[in-house]
């Protein structure tokens with residue numbers, strides 16, 4: 718009952734799957750109220766019911782992060798239900814690897830829209846309320862591709878590098894109101910992320926990431942626990958950046 722997250726009001730994007738889903742569950746189990754944002758409404762309702770029946774408080778907010786109006790409406794609903802949003806976890810993202818000369822430029826557009834614009838829109842929507850209340854924490858889920866360069870990841874890495882720049886500047890802008898900002902850069906994690914990728918391209922990429930003996934991936938709970946740790950740092954501490962990868966990953 719003494720959890721530092723008790724009553725904290727959290728909005729998680731990408732909460733229908735993977736890292737966002739695990740993060741919402743972990744934070745709720747530590748007493749946070751969680752608003753769940755993604756497109757698949759039935760998944761969100763299922764998770765909200767699970768959290769509510771475990772004694773927590775969750776709100777399903779079906780929305781597409783590539784539409785600013787939908788993001789703003791979701792934030793307004795969370796604010797009305799909880800009285801405010803103290804924490805934003807931007808986890809919505811897609812990864813569609815491919816060589817520059819062969820990739821479908823429409824895939825680039827989708828990655829920029831979800832990974833970069835979606836995270837920027839959500840930050841834009843929660844920030845005025847956080848600044849007004851003088852407290853808040855924004856966690857942007859980037860990737861080790863936000864630091865490392867490898868073939869076939871040009872567009873994905875570009876979105877994550879851009880998210881890194883956005884996050885660093887966000888931190889500078891919110892410094893006067895003492896809000897906290899964290900950039901999390903996970904490596905290979907078991908989730909649905911790779912299911913949307915070209916499986917042939919992906920197989921070659923995975924083979925090149927470890928030493929060839931099969932890599933032990935991180936679980937979504939591993940990553941959720943890094944988010945929990947960032948959020949529960951003492952209030953005078955800002956966890957600025959975390960690079961977080963499987964031991965097996967190069």
Ligand code: NDP
Pocket residue numbers: 730731732733734735736737754755756757758780781782783807808809810811812831832835858859860861902903904905906907908909910911
């Ligand atoms: P998943 O595919 O399991 O989850 C992605 C989430 O994003 C889903 O909940 C999906 O929900 C949501 N999403 C996708 N498009 C939209 C959209 N237009 N509007 C709203 N929500 C959307 O992947 P992960 O959990 O692995 O990925 C989460 C984040 O972690 C991503 O930013 C990814 O880049 C990053 N990451 C993941 C790594 C990994 O190895 N798994 C490694 C490094 C970083 P829905 O489809 O219902 O909208």
